[in-house]
Amino acid sequence: MSLxxxxxxxxxxxxAASSVARVRNFSCPHCRHVVYFDATSCVNCATAVAFDxxxxxIVRASSGSPCANARIAGCNWVGRAPxxxxxxxxxxxxxxxxxxxxxxxxxxxxxxxxxxxxxELIELGLPLRxxxxxxxxxxxxxxxxxxxxxxxxxxxxxxxxxLAEAEPSYRERMRVQLGEPYRTLLGHLRHEVGxxxxxVLVAEGSPQQEACRRIFGDERADYQAALDRHYAHxxxxxxxxxxxxxxASMHPWExxxxxxxxxxxxxxALRTAAAWGVRVDGPAAGLAEQQPLQSDPPDADGDIxxxxxxxxxxxxxxxxxxxxxxxxxxxxxxxxxAVQRKxxxxxxxxxxxxxxx
Ligand SMILES: [Zn+2]
Ligand SMILES: [Zn+2]
Ligand SMILES: [Zn+2]
Numbered sequence: 001m002s003l004x005x006x007x008x009x010x011x012x013x014x015x016a017a018s019s020v021a022r023v024r025n026f027s028c029p030h031c032r033h034v035v036y037f038d039a040t041s042c043v044n045c046a047t048a049v050a051f052d053x054x055x056x057x058i059v060r061a062s063s064g065s066p067c068a069n070a071r072i073a074g075c076n077w078v079g080r081a082p083x084x085x086x087x088x089x090x091x092x093x094x095x096x097x098x099x100x101x102x103x104x105x106x107x108x109x110x111x112x113x114x115x116x117x118x119x120e121l122i123e124l125g126l127p128l129r130x131x132x133x134x135x136x137x138x139x140x141x142x143x144x145x146x147x148x149x150x151x152x153x154x155x156x157x158x159x160x161x162x163l164a165e166a167e168p169s170y171r172e173r174m175r176v177q178l179g180e181p182y183r184t185l186l187g188h189l190r191h192e193v194g195x196x197x198x199x200v201l202v203a204e205g206s207p208q209q210e211a212c213r214r215i216f217g218d219e220r221a222d223y224q225a226a227l228d229r230h231y232a233h234x235x236x237x238x239x240x241x242x243x244x245x246x247x248a249s250m251h252p253w254e255x256x257x258x259x260x261x262x263x264x265x266x267x268x269a270l271r272t273a274a275a276w277g278v279r280v281d282g283p284a285a286g287l288a289e290q291q292p293l294q295s296d297p298p299d300a301d302g303d304i305x306x307x308x309x310x311x312x313x314x315x316x317x318x319x320x321x322x323x324x325x326x327x328x329x330x331x332x333x334x335x336x337x338a339v340q341r342k343x344x345x346x347x348x349x350x351x352x353x354x355x356x357x
Pocket of ligand 1: 028029030031033034042043044045046047
């Protein structure tokens, strides 16, 4: 287990962030065998375990009270009080009814992805405010389109997820239909929470908003017209030079949300690589500007240029390993200079650093 480290750079909510241990590899409290973040028992000694978000540690399940969703959603987090929901489940405003067997199975999968999301948001020290704390707070409506039309999206702090997305065959069909290289529950959540963070980090009328418009375009552009155009004609031919995904080219809001999702992907995966000591000390063939291919993921908060320097070679190596297993690339994206500038802007706002500083 790595030692707790305080972030090097100032962040918004730095007080909270500095008290957050940077633990990302966990062990069984009984036998020390490695266990994953979402474990409910140790594969080696069968001790029942739970994740304690306060301590950011895997603990004996018997040492605290389980989340009230432990049974219904398979939640492995410790509850905030006896009989209460955990820190992650408490962000859910609407869930399927107790008798909805299919809906509850999907709900459990979305909640698992949401715990991963919350784990990172807390670690990054990003501002968090729950819907139950007042208007505009973050909340999740997890709804089944088997009963009513549901559109996955974000409005006024509430993220709606169509539980059909938890069904792998549906999700894969949509992925192929929309020509997307990557479609996961976690990816959906990171994108939608990105919309909320734009409202939190880019205040109306602020200098940040001006800067944001220069980088992502003017978000006052007609959204419905952009949506219609995107689905009628697709992305512009040169989208790869300017956007992280084809969908990002649709409207400045979607560009921000896609970029924000990648900011979370990159931070999460790099921190995990650092915690596990994954390095690339690679083949002589490298990147044009960097010979040979090397990655030493930073163990402390680096700025985005440091992160990207570690990230790009790491993804090349991990994509090669995935191909060895006959599965899709771990990170099927190319981060060109324009996208890197967008990531830099998001990183500065997320850290509470004035853009351009
Ligand atoms: Zn064990
Ligand atoms: Zn829970
Ligand atoms: Zn969106």
